[in-house]
Amino acid sequence: MRSPDLDTQRGTPEDSETAPGVARRQARLGVPAATLTLVVTVIGAAVSADRVVSWTRARTTEHAATSARDAALSAGLAGITTFNTVDYVHASATVDAWRGCSTGVLRESVTTTRARAVAQMRRRHASTTATVVAGALSSYDAKQGAAAVVAVVSVTGSNETFAKKRFVAQLKDVRGTWLLAGLAPMGSAS
Amino acid sequence: MITRTRWLVAAALASTAAAFATLGLPDAPSPGSDVAWTDARATQQATAAVSQMVSELFTVSPDSVATVRAAARRDLSGAAVAEFQRLYGSVLERAHASAAAVRTDLRGLGMEHLTATSAEVLVIADQTATAGGRSQTGPALLRVTASRQSGRWTISDFKVL
Numbered sequence: 345m346r347s348p349d350l351d352t353q354r355g356t357p358e359d360s361e362t363a364p365g366v367a368r369r370q371a372r373l374g375v376p377a378a379t380l381t382l383v384v385t386v387i388g389a390a391v392s393a394d395r396v397v398s399w400t401r402a403r404t405t406e407h408a409a410t411s412a413r414d415a416a417l418s419a420g421l422a423g424i425t426t427f428n429t430v431d432y433v434h435a436s437a438t439v440d441a442w443r444g445c446s447t448g449v450l451r452e453s454v455t456t457t458r459a460r461a462v463a464q465m466r467r468r469h470a471s472t473t474a475t476v477v478a479g480a481l482s483s484y485d486a487k488q489g490a491a492a493v494v495a496v497v498s499v500t501g502s503n504e505t506f507a508k509k510r511f512v513a514q515l516k517d518v519r520g521t522w523l524l525a526g527l528a529p530m531g532s533a534s
Numbered sequence: 535m536i537t538r539t540r541w542l543v544a545a546a547l548a549s550t551a552a553a554f555a556t557l558g559l560p561d562a563p564s565p566g567s568d569v570a571w572t573d574a575r576a577t578q579q580a581t582a583a584v585s586q587m588v589s590e591l592f593t594v595s596p597d598s599v600a601t602v603r604a605a606a607r608r609d610l611s612g613a614a615v616a617e618f619q620r621l622y623g624s625v626l627e628r629a630h631a632s633a634a635a636v637r638t639d640l641r642g643l644g645m646e647h648l649t650a651t652s653a654e655v656l657v658i659a660d661q662t663a664t665a666g667g668r669s670q671t672g673p674a675l676l677r678v679t680a681s682r683q684s685g686r687w688t689i690s691d692f693k694v695l
Contacts, residue, residue, distance in 0.1 A: 373539050373542070385542070387553070388549025389549045389552070392549070395553075406567070406572070409572040481570070482642055482645075484571035510673065531660065
């Protein structure tokens with residue numbers, strides 16, 4: 345019995361005429377072909393790896409961007425709700441909540457008017473709850489850390505009074521947390 | 535040796551196939567991704583288009599009936615066609631005869647959702663209705679759905695909230 349390897353290495357005339365011999369010879373690669381095949385393998389693997397890495401990076405960046413955007417919207421809507429929620433029984437906590445979700449001039453304003461706001465709430469027995477009817481980002485700049493949210497909220501008072509109010513809130517990203525930098529009613533229709 | 539050769543050829547083929555397959559991976563977000571505000575340019579373009587269409591469509595005066603009708607034919611599609619007719623059909627019909635008018639002043643627009651082919655925009659406005667010499671102004675809140683085909687936005691649906 346002859347070894348197939350020996351047959352193909354020798355390249356005897358009879359091998360070249362028989363089908364199994366041809367198949368064997370064709371199945372083997374010379375050194376240049378083997379090198380080329382190896383190079384193709386390496387390049388293919390490198391291209392695949394590069395594409396997968398860049399695709400993963402793009403998806404990660406996209407996910408981070410949408411998360412930051414959604415966080416800005418959530419903070420804006422929550423802030424508008426907080427500033428329209430009043431409880432005279434917990435007046436100090438109410439103002440603390442306003443202060444906690446604000447920054448800059450708005451926060452300063454809440455701080456300086458705190459005593460007056462608390463007294464006013466208690467005197468009027470003010471109590472309101474607010475829920476967002478609809479809201480969306482009206483501007484957003486992740487690089488500048490600035491955004492604006494427009495929203496319509498329904499505000500219900502303790503004596504069952506009800507009002508739909510429209511607000512635009514300016515937001516600022518303060519060390520990864522979106523806070524209200526400004527809050528204003530939108531051109532009210534009479 | 536043959537086994538090694540076969541492995542090498544198989545690896546080359548697999549590697550090449552993988553390379554071609556990964557070349558198809560998109561760099562840009564998929565068409566269904568919500569790119570509202572993460573794609574500032576697309577957001578601004580869609581917002582501007584919706585703002586202009588809303589302003590043109592929802593303000594009717596005796597002088598602007600033909601313009602509004604043309605805008606409706608051009609800028610409305612899908613369910614918005616019937617909805618617009620339901621809300622504005624009678625105003626357009628009697629605008630000339632009774633000097634009826636509706637003016638919409640935009641107060642704010644918020645982009646809620648944006649893909650390559652659709653947008654959902656929150657429209658906050660004031661509307662002033664005039665009839666018989668009397669005017670009444672009230673707040674208006676709309677959710678407008680816009681669709682993009684061949685690079686052009688149309689309002690495909692809207693709901694009064």
